[in-house]
Amino acid sequence: MGDKYMEKDFLFASGDEVRNGSTTDVYFERTLRILREKGFDNVMVNAEFTPSSLPKNYKWSIFAGLREVLKLLEGKNVDVYSLREGTIFTERDFYGYKIPVMRIVGPYSEFIIYETPILGFLAFASGIATKAARIKKAAGDKLVLSFGARRNHPAIAPTISFYAYIGGADAVSCIKGAEILGIKPTGTMPHSLMIIFKATLGDHTKAWLAFDEVVDKNVPRIVLIDTFWDETEEALRAAELLKDRLWGIRLDTPGSRRGNFADIIREVKWKLKALGLDNVKIVVSGGLNEYSIKELSKVNVDAFGVGSAIANAPLVDFAMDISAVKVKDKWKPIAKRGKLSGIKQLYRCNKCKIDIVTLYDSDEPQCPICGGKMKPLLVKVMEKGKIIDGLESPEIVKNRIKEQLTNVEL
Numbered sequence: 001m002g003d004k005y006m007e008k009d010f011l012f013a014s015g016d017e018v019r020n021g022s023t024t025d026v027y028f029e030r031t032l033r034i035l036r037e038k039g040f041d042n043v044m045v046n047a048e049f050t051p052s053s054l055p056k057n058y059k060w061s062i063f064a065g066l067r068e069v070l071k072l073l074e075g076k077n078v079d080v081y082s083l084r085e086g087t088i089f090t091e092r093d094f095y096g097y098k099i100p101v102m103r104i105v106g107p108y109s110e111f112i113i114y115e116t117p118i119l120g121f122l123a124f125a126s127g128i129a130t131k132a133a134r135i136k137k138a139a140g141d142k143l144v145l146s147f148g149a150r151r152n153h154p155a156i157a158p159t160i161s162f163y164a165y166i167g168g169a170d171a172v173s174c175i176k177g178a179e180i181l182g183i184k185p186t187g188t189m190p191h192s193l194m195i196i197f198k199a200t201l202g203d204h205t206k207a208w209l210a211f212d213e214v215v216d217k218n219v220p221r222i223v224l225i226d227t228f229w230d231e232t233e234e235a236l237r238a239a240e241l242l243k244d245r246l247w248g249i250r251l252d253t254p255g256s257r258r259g260n261f262a263d264i265i266r267e268v269k270w271k272l273k274a275l276g277l278d279n280v281k282i283v284v285s286g287g288l289n290e291y292s293i294k295e296l297s298k299v300n301v302d303a304f305g306v307g308s309a310i311a312n313a314p315l316v317d318f319a320m321d322i323s324a325v326k327v328k329d330k331w332k333p334i335a336k337r338g339k340l341s342g343i344k345q346l347y348r349c350n351k352c353k354i355d356i357v358t359l360y361d362s363d364e365p366q367c368p369i370c371g372g373k374m375k376p377l378l379v380k381v382m383e384k385g386k387i388i389d390g391l392e393s394p395e396i397v398k399n400r401i402k403e404q405l406t407n408v409e410l
């Protein structure tokens, strides 16, 4: 083991290391050396990003991670054209052509070492945002809380929170993630709290009273009711102790004790209602995904806490390929086998919800279904390394995704 290994703190790259190219694949660094040596470092290229394939059973995905890409390329001599952050896309257009989601124009040497981190940013952020959107779609008007910070590397917990929130989560539990988003972190109570009170005082319900006594009054009182007794018994006891200060109860019943989780929730709701306590909200968590949430929505659960499904969301793979090279001041369409050459634009008919890929200099297409005007989707977001119009706020992107979600099915 060398000194570097011993000195290195946690095993993640700093922002500076990403910017200086340390996290890139070595063949890009070698290629850069060759280009410089042979005087090709100023050759202008158009590098296009296309989805490789969407995760299994996904009909659409959300384009996300643009914020990170722009932060990385800021100050470089490149122009960037891109879908807006949070745009829903399908893998192919109306005629089956792969769609471009972004393109970078500039001297290749200026961004060659960034292909690796850019693809990583887009794959990860799009994966998280898409899964959060799918879960929100399944949950409908019920709340979705992202509890996933513990299900991935802590260094990326803020990224998970950020893209979970814009994708559809109504709140996040991670303190740093919430801070970046400018929202309050949300949480309930862990089982450990009740264990300490039962072990020391012989009564875990005293933990609920302690929570009520100590925690800020503006934090909703959500009592975890599956630690020692039957869920219904604990729920009724919580209601008795906290009275109308009880905002809700959380069921995190372990898989080994679940039997029929939906029926457990029904029973708890029913028994609370029978005692006139139907204003107590029901929060459930533990191994939930878009499919189980769809099922549980029928039981009228008020909020879902989701961890692994969002934090370990399947990646949305993208590829970067050169599709045109500027030779003697003229753009020459050129691409490897299997890829489409030329500089392109993507058009969408907002009425028919279809896309058409065209060459950049061809005429604006008409919608092949309604004959109407189509809207270009790749917009210039960076000019000569300067971010155009600044970075969009999380709320703007979140609303963009929310609006589009009404038009798609899971």
Ligand SMILES: [Zn+2]
Pocket (backbone or CB within 6 Å): 349, 350, 351, 352, 353, 367, 368, 369, 370, 371, 372
């Ligand atoms: Zn149309």
